[in-house]
Amino acid sequence: MFWLQYAAPHRLYALAGRIYPLAFVLAIVLTLVGLYLGFWVAPADFQQGQAYRIIFIHVPASWMSMVIYVAMAFWAWLGLAFKTRVSGMMTQALAPTGALFCFLSLWTGALWGKPMWGAWWVWDARLTSELILLFLYLGYIALTRAIDDPRRADRAGAVVALVGVVNVPIIYFSVKWWNTLHQGASVSLTKSPSMAAVMLWAMLVMTLAFWAYALGMAFYRVRQTILEREHDAVWVGELKEIAP
Amino acid sequence: MNWNSWDEFWDMGGYAFFVWGSYGAVAVGMALELWLARHQRKAVLSALRLGREEAALAGELP
Numbered sequence: 001m002f003w004l005q006y007a008a009p010h011r012l013y014a015l016a017g018r019i020y021p022l023a024f025v026l027a028i029v030l031t032l033v034g035l036y037l038g039f040w041v042a043p044a045d046f047q048q049g050q051a052y053r054i055i056f057i058h059v060p061a062s063w064m065s066m067v068i069y070v071a072m073a074f075w076a077w078l079g080l081a082f083k084t085r086v087s088g089m090m091t092q093a094l095a096p097t098g099a100l101f102c103f104l105s106l107w108t109g110a111l112w113g114k115p116m117w118g119a120w121w122v123w124d125a126r127l128t129s130e131l132i133l134l135f136l137y138l139g140y141i142a143l144t145r146a147i148d149d150p151r152r153a154d155r156a157g158a159v160v161a162l163v164g165v166v167n168v169p170i171i172y173f174s175v176k177w178w179n180t181l182h183q184g185a186s187v188s189l190t191k192s193p194s195m196a197a198v199m200l201w202a203m204l205v206m207t208l209a210f211w212a213y214a215l216g217m218a219f220y221r222v223r224q225t226i227l228e229r230e231h232d233a234v235w236v237g238e239l240k241e242i243a244p
Numbered sequence: 245m246n247w248n249s250w251d252e253f254w255d256m257g258g259y260a261f262f263v264w265g266s267y268g269a270v271a272v273g274m275a276l277e278l279w280l281a282r283h284q285r286k287a288v289l290s291a292l293r294l295g296r297e298e299a300a301l302a303g304e305l306p
Contacts, residue, residue, distance in 0.1 A: 039253075040246055050257035054266045061270070100273050108266040115262050213274065221281050224288045231292055242292050 007084050009226045010235045016219035016226075023216030030209035037202035054112040055199070059187075060207040062105040064214055065133060066168050068098030072140070073165035076158035086222075088154025089229070091161060092144055093222035097214045099137035105130060117181055125174035126182035129167060136164040150229055 006012045038056040045052035072091045079087030109127065110120040121127065140160045147153035170177075175184045186195045187203075195203075230236050247253040256263040 043246065044257065049259065051259035051262055053256070053263055057266060057270050096277065100277055104270050104273055107269050111262045111266045111269075115259060217277065217281065221284075224281075224284050227288050227292060231295060236292065237296060241289055242296065 007086055009086060009089070009230050010233070012086050012089075013223055013226045016223050020216045020219040020223075023212045023219065027209050027212035027216060030205055030212060034202055034205035034209050037198065037205060042196070042198045042202050048116060051112065051115050054108050056202050056206045058105065058108040058112060059203055060210045061101045061108060062130065063207055064210045065098055065102035065105050065130070066171060067211075068094050068101065068214060069133060069136070069161070069165060069168055072098065072161045076161035079154055080158050080162075086226075088150065088157065089222050089225045090218070091154070091157060092225055093218045094214075095137060095141050095144075096221070097217045099134065099141065101210065101214070102130065102134045102137055106134065122181050124180040124182055125178040126171065126180050129171040129174050132167055133164075133171060136160065136167060140164070 006015055034056065038053060042053075044050050072094050075087045075091040075094070078084055079091065106127070109130075113122070114120050140157055143160060144153045144157040147156055174180060175182055187200065227236060236242060254260060254264075
């Protein structure tokens, strides 16, 4: 299969170098469209007034924090099962962006919770499980940085990524399984969304923008990990960005 | 049209602190991540250049 060639670090380096600029351009365009829809086309909410506009970044950031963790678990599994060298590099490249989105999800949630619930934070199941996700990200990053041998770091990190992934469905279903202050899902696979179409569109476009940003960031970052690990390889010495 | 003036836009119906505090954090967070990644790339490239110059001086490279 043709895509298997990208399991070779020098191929992935070249591919990532072509993808990340496209992803960043896409992220900028989608953000501009999403913000236009979110601030100029979508009307004020009849209950929450203008404050609800936080939704256009809060929900995408929360979704991405879960999606990126699942992607990390996928790469971790691939690395453990097939010993592919680039798997651990991709897992590590995704982690900081996932941690950022997880933090932003909590931050924007606090700023939305204060005016609507009267509290920055409550220990309800949705918020608590998202906080655990942040600790999983930070734990993964700290653990992999603390181990010098890359292969051992990858393997230890993969275990954290795979064990921690059970938390993702807990976050997702927390609003169903427990009585939470956090509202239930406005968008789900099983029923039509309980929000106005234009609001939904703004949220989906912002989600795509965050996807593009995360892809760009991960592919930008993985190139440095490849260089660090392959620094003695002949192809690295032939790169024009290394030439003095 | 949602806004009659820029003042009204920036006021966000009285929720300016919460709305702009959220959007501002996202903007700052992403800018910071990009800056850190760019910084890391420069550091890795210069370390590689230095390593190869030293190897060349030691006669390990052609």
